[in-house]
Amino acid sequence: MSKSLDSRTPVATVDVVIVGAGFAGLSAADRLVNTGASVLVLEGRDRVGGRSFTGEVAGVKVDLGATWVSPRHTAIRDLAAKVGCTTTPQFAQGRNVQWLAGKRRTYGGTIPPVSAAGVVDMARIQMALEKLVGTIDVDAAWESPDAAWLDSISFGEWLDKKRALPSTRALMTVVSKVQWGASPGDVSLLHALRYIRAAGGIDHMLDVDGGQQQDRITQTTQEIAVRLAQQLGDRVVLNAPVRRITQNGQGVIAHTGSATIHAKHAIITTTPAHRAAIEFEPALSETAEGLTKTWRMGALSKALVAYKTPFWRADGLSGEAVTDTGTVFITFDVSPAENGPGVLMAFCDPRVFDGFSPELRRSRVVQQLADLYGAQANDAIDYVDHCWGTDTFAPGGPNPAAPPYASVTYANALTEPHGRVDWAGTETAGEWAGCMNGAVLTGQRAAERVIARLRGESSK
Numbered sequence: 001m002s003k004s005l006d007s008r009t010p011v012a013t014v015d016v017v018i019v020g021a022g023f024a025g026l027s028a029a030d031r032l033v034n035t036g037a038s039v040l041v042l043e044g045r046d047r048v049g050g051r052s053f054t055g056e057v058a059g060v061k062v063d064l065g066a067t068w069v070s071p072r073h074t075a076i077r078d079l080a081a082k083v084g085c086t087t088t089p090q091f092a093q094g095r096n097v098q099w100l101a102g103k104r105r106t107y108g109g110t111i112p113p114v115s116a117a118g119v120v121d122m123a124r125i126q127m128a129l130e131k132l133v134g135t136i137d138v139d140a141a142w143e144s145p146d147a148a149w150l151d152s153i154s155f156g157e158w159l160d161k162k163r164a165l166p167s168t169r170a171l172m173t174v175v176s177k178v179q180w181g182a183s184p185g186d187v188s189l190l191h192a193l194r195y196i197r198a199a200g201g202i203d204h205m206l207d208v209d210g211g212q213q214q215d216r217i218t219q220t221t222q223e224i225a226v227r228l229a230q231q232l233g234d235r236v237v238l239n240a241p242v243r244r245i246t247q248n249g250q251g252v253i254a255h256t257g258s259a260t261i262h263a264k265h266a267i268i269t270t271t272p273a274h275r276a277a278i279e280f281e282p283a284l285s286e287t288a289e290g291l292t293k294t295w296r297m298g299a300l301s302k303a304l305v306a307y308k309t310p311f312w313r314a315d316g317l318s319g320e321a322v323t324d325t326g327t328v329f330i331t332f333d334v335s336p337a338e339n340g341p342g343v344l345m346a347f348c349d350p351r352v353f354d355g356f357s358p359e360l361r362r363s364r365v366v367q368q369l370a371d372l373y374g375a376q377a378n379d380a381i382d383y384v385d386h387c388w389g390t391d392t393f394a395p396g397g398p399n400p401a402a403p404p405y406a407s408v409t410y411a412n413a414l415t416e417p418h419g420r421v422d423w424a425g426t427e428t429a430g431e432w433a434g435c436m437n438g439a440v441l442t443g444q445r446a447a448e449r450v451i452a453r454l455r456g457e458s459s460k
Contacts, residue, residue, distance in 0.1 A: 013262040014038040016450055017254045019242045020269035022050025023436050024424040026228045027079065027443030028267050029235060035451050040261055041232065042254060044241030044393050048229045049222035051397045052436065057384045058306035058341040062334060064386035065397065066221045066436050067345070068213045072200060073437035075444070076224070080217055083227035087215040091333045092208040094316045097372050099323035100170055104371070110206050112322055114167035121165040125172070126202055128162060133197045139430035141194035142411045151408040155192040156185030170324040175206070177329060178347060179434065181298020181389070182401035191402040198433035212435065216334065221436060241393065245421065246281040252420050265453060267446045269425040272414065273297050274394050280418065288413040294406035297396025299389025301348040303328070303365045306382040310335040310342030312373045319344055321372045327353050328368045341381065344369060354387040361385055399434045400427060422446045
């Protein structure tokens with residue numbers, strides 16, 4: 001499927017060198033290869049898939065990273081079908097559980113009905129959000145009307161200004177942690193609005209049926225990347241972090257720790273923050289440098305707990321829960337079948353999770369699941385977790401947590417080419433920024449731009 005560069009292959013020459021073997025990089029490579037271009041994809045990790053990562057619990061393959069696809073995510077669905085991967089509906093039958101303000105309740109629908117006043121307030125805030133979302137230019141949010149003001153305050157400050165009730169604030173905090181790996185106070189309002197617009201609106205962002213959580217990839221999302229990389233073969237090189245990129249009027253040179261790659265063009269798919277790990281000559285513009293420093297990655301952790309059966313279903317529960325206290329703040333049922341094993345996926349707050357031992361992390365998660373689903377949750381048969389914020393290479397996720405002023409000041413550098421270097425990756429998408437679908441689209445678009453340039457150069 002792939003290889004590692006070593007002293008036996010110190011120099012290579014291709015049409016296009018691609019940095020990163022996530023969905024953007026692999027999609028770009030696939031499109032370029034299909035036009036006859038020679039390509040090399042350099043990946044710093046020992047695996048492909050980026051923020052899609054397969055784990056195993058109780059013999060079941062599970063997603064430790066990116067998980068769901070919407071019916072509207074046609075690019076990633078088409079890619080999955082191309083490599084023979086299928087989808088499984090997200091289980092959502094029964095009542096959900098909420099643990100807010102120290103009280104456990106069950107409910108139906110997407111939004112927990114905390115109280116009559118809470119329902120009214122949540123609707124008010126959601127309506128206000130959607131009104132602002134409608135003003136956002138999804139391809140250039142920083143050029144939207146009132147962008148400067150929207151970027152001058154955090155999402156949390158906006159909730160304060162709107163006098164959101166504690167229950168509404170708690171639910172918006174859950175949304176913020178899942179989407180940006182950060183609290184509302186850490187993310188600019190403009191940044192939040194951009195991602196909500198890119199996701200198709202707040203309802204599409206949160207819903208299971210018809211929304212972003214409707215389906216899972218049966219074989220796990222990373223398997224799509226694995227199979228695509230297998231098709232690309234030796235064009236994908238692992239354990240090859242790019243440390244330096246130099247360029248002139250004729251081409252680019254990518255330097256790893258053990259090899260030098262000469263190419264006519266480069267496509268870089270790393271997150272804005274991780275662009276800083278590469279030295280550029282000539283140097284990036286001040287705006288592009290500012291982007292790498294301010295668009296830091298959020299942090300999010302996941303735990304998956306297995307049981308003999310999905311026992312909560314017998315109690316009429318969906319396995320979906322939301323809570324405002326403790327380590328876990330949202331759960332989903334990702335069991336492979338009714339007869340077991342039962343698997344609960346738990347999103348965990350890294351501030352009260354990542355720094356503890358694996359044993360203590362498991363204990364905390366299981367105890368909280370017992371609070372949500374009853375004493376049977378103590379009888380776990382297996383457990384696995386992953387802390388994205390402590391990854392040794394390209395840490396963080398799921399998305400950047402851009403603070404106030406970072407978007408209006410620096411975001412136009414997201415896609416602005418740097419000479420012969422083009423950018424891709426889900427952060428550079430307009431529509432569908434922040435999900436796998438956006439990553440695939442940006443890889444394909446970057447490839448098309450480079451193809452046009454290669455054809456123009458060959459005709460001269």
